[in-house]
Amino acid sequence: MGFLLRWLFAFFLLAATFNPTEWNFVHWAQANYAEQMPLTLLFGLLLLVGYIIYLRATLRSIGTFGMLLVLAVVGALLWVLYDWGWLTLENTTQNTWIGILALSAVLGIGLSWSHVRRALSGQADMDDVDE
Numbered sequence: 001m002g003f004l005l006r007w008l009f010a011f012f013l014l015a016a017t018f019n020p021t022e023w024n025f026v027h028w029a030q031a032n033y034a035e036q037m038p039l040t041l042l043f044g045l046l047l048l049v050g051y052i053i054y055l056r057a058t059l060r061s062i063g064t065f066g067m068l069l070v071l072a073v074v075g076a077l078l079w080v081l082y083d084w085g086w087l088t089l090e091n092t093t094q095n096t097w098i099g100i101l102a103l104s105a106v107l108g109i110g111l112s113w114s115h116v117r118r119a120l121s122g123q124a125d126m127d128d129v130d131e
Contacts, residue, residue, distance in 0.1 A: 002115060007108030013050045014100045014107075020093040058110025070109050074102045 018026045025047060029040045058067060078098065081087040089095060117123070 003108060003112040006111045007104060009050075010054055010107035010111070011100065011104035013047065013054065014104050017047055019100060020096045054107045054111060058107055058113075061113040062110050066113070067106050067110060070106045071102065074105055078102070 016025055018024050033040050
């Protein structure tokens with residue numbers, strides 16, 4: 001359940017920032033920046049905080065190589081689905097949603113990896129603390 005919530009929040013963060021519909025921060029900010037600059041800045045900073053939390057935790061947990069590896073596995077899965085004819089790449093809207101799904105999987109796995117490692121190995125990860 002914990003992984004699902006972390007992945008859903010990552011998906012929401014990415015989709016709230018940009019998606020192929022009109023309901024996203026980028027589209028809204030472009031249309032309303034001049035009239036609602038303080039609100040646009042506030043929402044942008046809140047999204048930035050979410051990205052910093054996710055990216056920092058993901059980089060500390062699985063690192064850049066791990067992020068690329070998870071993205072490669074997702075890419076290989078998409079390739080298999082395309083090869084079997086279950087997925088077409090003609091629709092740009094669908095491709096955007098697939099990209100958001102793939103990136104949210106990377107962030108969700110990155111944020112959850114310490115929990116998975118602890119469950120598999122029994123060893124907890126800890127940050128270095130100078131006392």
